[in-house]
Amino acid sequence: MYQYISKIMTGxxxxxxALITMIIDHTAVAIIQNTIFMQSYKYSENFLLxxxxxxxxxxMIGRIAFPLYIYLMIExxxxxxxxxKYFQRLLILALVSEIPFDLLLNGEIFNWxxxxxxxxxxxxxxxxxxxxxCRGEWIKILAGTIVIATISYFFQFDYSFYGIxxxxxxxxxxxxxxxxxxxxxxxxxxxxxxxxxxxSAVFIFYYNGDRGKINSKLYxxxxxxxxxxxxxxxLWMIQ
Numbered sequence: 001m002y003q004y005i006s007k008i009m010t011g012x013x014x015x016x017x018a019l020i021t022m023i024i025d026h027t028a029v030a031i032i033q034n035t036i037f038m039q040s041y042k043y044s045e046n047f048l049l050x051x052x053x054x055x056x057x058x059x060m061i062g063r064i065a066f067p068l069y070i071y072l073m074i075e076x077x078x079x080x081x082x083x084x085k086y087f088q089r090l091l092i093l094a095l096v097s098e099i100p101f102d103l104l105l106n107g108e109i110f111n112w113x114x115x116x117x118x119x120x121x122x123x124x125x126x127x128x129x130x131x132x133x134c135r136g137e138w139i140k141i142l143a144g145t146i147v148i149a150t151i152s153y154f155f156q157f158d159y160s161f162y163g164i165x166x167x168x169x170x171x172x173x174x175x176x177x178x179x180x181x182x183x184x185x186x187x188x189x190x191x192x193x194x195x196x197x198x199x200s201a202v203f204i205f206y207y208n209g210d211r212g213k214i215n216s217k218l219y220x221x222x223x224x225x226x227x228x229x230x231x232x233x234x235l236w237m238i239q
Contacts, residue, residue: 009203010212011075015219017203018068023226025062028055030104030230035237060196066117066159067184067200070167073121074174077128087125093220094118100227104234113156118223120157123148124167131171162190181205 032055040048080086094116101116102108127148134140145168149161157163166187173183184201191197 009206009208010210011072011207012212012214014068014072014203014207015214018065018072019219019222021061021063021068022065023222024058025065026104026226026230028058028062030234031237032058034104035234039238060194063191063194063197064200064203066163067166067170067188067197068203069117069121070124070163070170070187071180071200071204073124073167074128074171077125077132078174083129087122089220090118090122090125093223094122097224097227100224100231104227104231115155115157116223116227117158119155120152120159120163123152123157123164127164127167128171131168166190177205177207 032051036043036048036051037055043051076086077083097116097118099109102111105111105114127145130144130148131141134144145164149164151157152159152164153161159166169187170180170183173179181201181204184198184204188197
């Protein structure tokens with residue numbers, strides 16, 4: 001069983017799992033929470049009970065995504081041939097995604113109360129660069145991490161300072177597959193109420209280290225595109 005799962009669990013597999021579980025999570029928010037629940041008078045009590053069950057399950061499944069994205073960021077950091085281009089790609093996606101993100105979650109073109117996940121990932125990329133360059137300098141590491149976590153908190157990045165702390169823990173576990181998988185437990189204690197978040201450790205444990213094949217452009221641009229699509233579905237449903 002281990003050999004079979006490990007054979008197919010490539011980097012591309014992790015990306016697909018992260019993307020699919022994220023879309024499931026966002027669908028629950030956009031279609032069930034922000035559409036069906038907001039217009040509950042249109043639906044029967046039985047339908048709403050079923051919708052609530054689906055909503056809870058979909059949100060729990062969605063917890064799998066972010067730990068995988070952090071892990072893939074670590075992999076990306078250590079294997080990219082051009083860190084500057086990596087950062088630029090994330091920045092472009094963060095800026096492009098913000099309008100569909102705000103429309104979907106807040107119904108406004110611009111809303112600064114909550115920023116999309118790519119801003120968090122940019123902060124995490126800076127964190128990795130800082131931790132890598134300051135190895136062994138623990139006072140600098142602690143101070144720099146606090147600064148990045150504070151920025152994530154005040155600018156309302158998607159996972160706030162929790163995402164920075166999680167990335168910090170996972171970064172120092174990198175290099176040993178068992179430690180990488182187990183690091184999910186302390187890194188995501190803040191989501192202890194959803195046991196599904198810890199399932200991400202299983203996927204990381206079975207990861208075979210191969211990149212695999214995936215359409216990179218589709219993988220990245222699926223984020224703003226699926227947000228826009230969900231917003232259009234939301235508009236159609238509330239008519």
